[in-house]
Amino acid sequence: MYLILLQAPTGSNMSMIYNVLLWVGIIGIFYFFMIRPQQKKQKDQKNFVDSLKKGDSVVTVGGMHGRIASVDAATVILEVDRGVKMTFEKTSISREATIKPAEEEKK
Secondary structure, eight states: HHHHHSSSSOOOHHHHHHHHHHHHHHHHHHHIIIIIHHHHHHHHHHHHHTTTTTTTTEEETTOEEEEEEEOOOSSEEEETTEEEEEEEGGGEEEEEEESOOHHHHHO
């Protein structure tokens, strides 16, 4: 078995360079098409959550629509109907209700 490995022709440096370039290309494509857009989306969501203020109409991750009654450090109180207030974590706020989803995709 070892004899077969010893008889195999030694590869040139060019084939090794092509292998390295192939892996660099794969990693680069993976970064630019998967990792970087996800990081940008997370950054935009964090900026949105940090900029929440009283009176904004928002939608939660679960689909609950409401207007912000007050904002605390980690929670938001939404008024979903007259006199009906619910407390949510800031991270559960998905998007503004005034922006339609089709318009949001164009940004």
